[in-house]
Amino acid sequence: MKWFTYQNIRRIYSVFFFMLFIVFLLLADFHKMKGYEVSLFLKMDPLVAISTFLTSWTVYKGLMLSLIIIAGTAVFGRFFCSWICPMGILNQWVSRFFNRRRAADDYHVNNYRTIFVLKYYILAVILVLAVFGILQAGLFDPIAIITRSFSISLLPAFNYLTGRVYIKQPLFYGGMLISILFVVILLANRTFTRFWCRVLCPLGGLLGIISGVSLLRIRRDVEKCIDCQKCLRHCHGACSPHEELRASECMVCMNCIEDCPQGALSFGLAGSDSSVHAPLDLNRRRLLETAVAGAVLFPMMRSVVNAQTDPQPNVIRPPGSLDEKAFLSRCIKCGECMRVCPTNVIQPSLLEGGVEGLWAPILINKIGYCEFNCVLCSQVCPTGAIVPLAVEQKTGKSPYNSPIKLGTAFYDRGRCLPWAMDTECIVCEEMCPVSPKAIWFQEEKIIRRDGTEAFLKRPRVDTSRCVGCGICENKCPVHDRPAVKVTSIGETRSATNRMILSQ
Amino acid sequence: MTSKYSNKKKVTDRRGFIKKMAAAGGVIAGAGILGGIFYSNKPVRGEKEKIFTFKTYRITESARYPSFVTAKGMDVEKALSAAIDKLGGITRFINKGEKVLIKPNVGWDRQPEQAANTNPVLVGLVVKQCLDAGASEVWVTDVSINDPYRSFTRSGIEAAVKKAGGKVKYTTENDFLQTDLKGEVLKTWLVSRFYHEVDKVINMPVVKHHSLSRASISMKNWYGILGGRRNRLHQDIHTSIVDLASAIRPTFTVVDATRVLFQNGPTGGNLADVSTHDTVIVGTDEVALDSYSLKYLNLTVEDVPYLGMAVKRGLGVAEWETSNYLELEV
Numbered sequence: 001m002k003w004f005t006y007q008n009i010r011r012i013y014s015v016f017f018f019m020l021f022i023v024f025l026l027l028a029d030f031h032k033m034k035g036y037e038v039s040l041f042l043k044m045d046p047l048v049a050i051s052t053f054l055t056s057w058t059v060y061k062g063l064m065l066s067l068i069i070i071a072g073t074a075v076f077g078r079f080f081c082s083w084i085c086p087m088g089i090l091n092q093w094v095s096r097f098f099n100r101r102r103a104a105d106d107y108h109v110n111n112y113r114t115i116f117v118l119k120y121y122i123l124a125v126i127l128v129l130a131v132f133g134i135l136q137a138g139l140f141d142p143i144a145i146i147t148r149s150f151s152i153s154l155l156p157a158f159n160y161l162t163g164r165v166y167i168k169q170p171l172f173y174g175g176m177l178i179s180i181l182f183v184v185i186l187l188a189n190r191t192f193t194r195f196w197c198r199v200l201c202p203l204g205g206l207l208g209i210i211s212g213v214s215l216l217r218i219r220r221d222v223e224k225c226i227d228c229q230k231c232l233r234h235c236h237g238a239c240s241p242h243e244e245l246r247a248s249e250c251m252v253c254m255n256c257i258e259d260c261p262q263g264a265l266s267f268g269l270a271g272s273d274s275s276v277h278a279p280l281d282l283n284r285r286r287l288l289e290t291a292v293a294g295a296v297l298f299p300m301m302r303s304v305v306n307a308q309t310d311p312q313p314n315v316i317r318p319p320g321s322l323d324e325k326a327f328l329s330r331c332i333k334c335g336e337c338m339r340v341c342p343t344n345v346i347q348p349s350l351l352e353g354g355v356e357g358l359w360a361p362i363l364i365n366k367i368g369y370c371e372f373n374c375v376l377c378s379q380v381c382p383t384g385a386i387v388p389l390a391v392e393q394k395t396g397k398s399p400y401n402s403p404i405k406l407g408t409a410f411y412d413r414g415r416c417l418p419w420a421m422d423t424e425c426i427v428c429e430e431m432c433p434v435s436p437k438a439i440w441f442q443e444e445k446i447i448r449r450d451g452t453e454a455f456l457k458r459p460r461v462d463t464s465r466c467v468g469c470g471i472c473e474n475k476c477p478v479h480d481r482p483a484v485k486v487t488s489i490g491e492t493r494s495a496t497n498r499m500i501l502s503q
Numbered sequence: 504m505t506s507k508y509s510n511k512k513k514v515t516d517r518r519g520f521i522k523k524m525a526a527a528g529g530v531i532a533g534a535g536i537l538g539g540i541f542y543s544n545k546p547v548r549g550e551k552e553k554i555f556t557f558k559t560y561r562i563t564e565s566a567r568y569p570s571f572v573t574a575k576g577m578d579v580e581k582a583l584s585a586a587i588d589k590l591g592g593i594t595r596f597i598n599k600g601e602k603v604l605i606k607p608n609v610g611w612d613r614q615p616e617q618a619a620n621t622n623p624v625l626v627g628l629v630v631k632q633c634l635d636a637g638a639s640e641v642w643v644t645d646v647s648i649n650d651p652y653r654s655f656t657r658s659g660i661e662a663a664v665k666k667a668g669g670k671v672k673y674t675t676e677n678d679f680l681q682t683d684l685k686g687e688v689l690k691t692w693l694v695s696r697f698y699h700e701v702d703k704v705i706n707m708p709v710v711k712h713h714s715l716s717r718a719s720i721s722m723k724n725w726y727g728i729l730g731g732r733r734n735r736l737h738q739d740i741h742t743s744i745v746d747l748a749s750a751i752r753p754t755f756t757v758v759d760a761t762r763v764l765f766q767n768g769p770t771g772g773n774l775a776d777v778s779t780h781d782t783v784i785v786g787t788d789e790v791a792l793d794s795y796s797l798k799y800l801n802l803t804v805e806d807v808p809y810l811g812m813a814v815k816r817g818l819g820v821a822e823w824e825t826s827n828y829l830e831l832e833v
Contacts, residue, residue, distance in 0.1 A: 015592070016573055029652075031652050073618070157630065168675065168676060169676065274644075371612055371649060374653065423738050424737060424740070426737065429715075435770070435772035435773035437770075457715070
């Protein structure tokens with residue numbers, strides 16, 4: 001039983017790439033990140049590259065790496081799905097774990113089903129919307145989904161059990177929704193193997209289309225083949241290797257080669273006895289209908305109130321973010337920024353930024369605050385929704401003239417202790433990281449309830465200095481609803497969300 | 504007419520009957536016993552958390568040695584050694600085999616030149632001194648206000664401690680213990696558990712301006728032992744500072760006046776907020792140390808209420824001129 005088979009090589013690669021994905025995720029924090037390319041999987045993802053290309057007409061920096069995968073797919077077929085994709089590999093392992101079947105059931109489960117065309121329709125809607133500038137690829141892209149699920153759900157859950165990974169247990173707003181969706185995707189493998197990959201994955205669909213031109217494929221020698229269908233037993237893609245193989249579904253797992261007792265299956269160029277392959281089974285009319293439906297969604301999605309049409313006070317985006325329109329056209333909601341943020345302030349939004357902005361990052365200063373000298377989020381964003389910043393750019397030190405403002409702080413004088421409760425405080429002033437401080441105070445005389453006089457330091461915001469970092473809000477002792485609150489107005493990234501004339 | 508499901512049950516014989524009765528009896532007895540054991544007229548068990556108190560870290564006072572020594576010089580190592588030497592040497596304070604905890608100011612995500620945290624070179628030197636004296640382990644800790652990883656790394660203190668052979672101890676949410684501070688306004692508070700696990704504690708503050716308390720020097724530095732909602736202390740900041748300084752009395756204190764944050768403290772951020780004084784002050788009377796260090800902030804003892812309160816409570820001497828002290832130039 002020789003071990004040096006394509007199947008075993010593929011298994012080694014799949015373990016390696018999944019482990020690499022986990023390693024990159026664990027490395028993405030201040031202490032360990034150094035210069036490692038922690039967003040590598042997102043950058044080499046062709047769906048991310050193509051959809052962000054369609055929204056902005058740029059192939060941004062690291063996304064060029066996706067050309068390697070596109071080129072490879074054009075030659076070898078959908079090798080990405082079984083050799084590299086961490087979502088696919090995880091789904092494969094979960095399927096294996098869930099289902100110890102009799103051989104007869106395996107053949108049934110790995111039959112091609114017409115529902116597999118659904119992923120091409122999902123892809124069509126994503127691409128059509130992208131042409132109109134609406135980026136929703138992040139909702140369905142497998143790498144974005146697995147990164148987001150691990151960052152927001154699985155790693156924090158792991159930390160809750162073991163205490164290893166973070167110093168402070170991260171909490172994510174709306175995290176249960178992402179957790180449940182991920183668990184449902186994994187549970188779907190109980191129906192049949194690799195449910196997500198075969199039925200829903202738009203990246204799989206995209207790679208399937210590109211596979212149409214591949215020269216190197218699984219070939220079945222029709223003279224050697226005895227129609228035993230044993231090749232179906234462990235087939236990843238349910239691509240019908242036993243009849244006319246569907247190259248768009250074949251995930252190049254190489255399992256069929258080893259399963260065939262006659263040695264009728266091989267990988268490479270077509271031989272003289274090789275079976276024909278079946279073309280992609282897409283109903284052209286249905287595809288057009290789906291594309292039109294996608295196009296109709298576009299003006300509907302734009303005629304709503306969201307942070308683009310009407311600046312929202314609680315849509316505070318990470319430092320380095322593009323203006324809202326551009327931001328939403330680049331953000332794939334991958335959650336890398338949420339993973340790397342040291343204070344856990346970056347949170348997945350629900351509807352604050354509109355439906356278009358679901359799961360895009362916003363800062364919730366009650367949970368954390370933006371560390372003044374930190375630019376980690378800008379360093380991990382794969383699509384440039386958050387542009388890489390130098391620390392001097394963010395803090396406004398030379399050679400930069402002014403800092404990046406995320407918003408402005410406002411006092412609620414009905415809640416602030418010195419203003420409303422005759423009690424000394426100014427924790428906010430102490431915490432303010434800019435120098436000179438953006439929070440200043442005046443000593444004012446007050447008469448207490450018992451008639452005694454006292455002098456209290458009462459805080460105020462200097463809008464010319466406030467960068468909207470939120471540490472004042474985060475450390476305010478009136479912590480259930482802080483007496484000082486940052487809202488997005490005054491943010492540098494927006495030309496219109498401004499209030500002060502001179503700024 | 505017989506039912507479709509016609510498997511009839513065998514008639515119960517005596518043995519079967521007794522078995523069934525015994526099993527039922529077992530269930531009833533079991534439920535009854537469990538109910539009896541766990542009966543409570545309170546809906547939840549109010550577990551009383553164990554309350555800790557600080558052990559004594561101080562050594563016996565001796566009139567032979569000065570209360571504090573200041574050493575001014577460009578060479579921090581020489582200055583520190585000279586100061587400790589005049590106080591009786593490190594072995595006067597640290598015994599062989601003891602676990603030592605050093606508490607510098609590592610509250611802020613700032614770089615060493617910005618003087619918001621203690622000088623990392625100084626921290627490394629004190630670690631080394633303690634290890635040379637035979638300490639079994641030297642820990643360095645603080646409960647940072649900014650992110651702890653960033654604060655310890657960018658202040659240079661993590662690297663300096665590792666190089667000197669010490670250990671940085673980060674505090675997670677589970678590393679706090681309820682401790683009785685026995686103060687006027689501070690009763691039981693969550694305190695980092697590392698203080699309860701060591702034999703000697705050394706305070707290493709940096710001299711800084713503070714808008715509310717006027718100065719942040721050695722007594723204010725004890726803020727960093729607290730967890731929980733410590734941002735409430737500002738409502739009675741001076742009494743709180745005295746409470747803290749009377750609850751925890753270190754073996755000795757090294758005041759970092761090499762670089763002083765004289766304005767826009769305690770965070771600073773601008774190099775224009777820093778003045779250089781190249782001075783290290785080592786001593787055992789924190790009130791005297793704080794009073795002496797006010798000169799770097801252009802303040803007098805009258806400007807700083809907590810000093811007067813501390814004197815009233817017998818924690819030390821604010822009229823530092825009357826203490827037994829030495830000023831060295833190295």
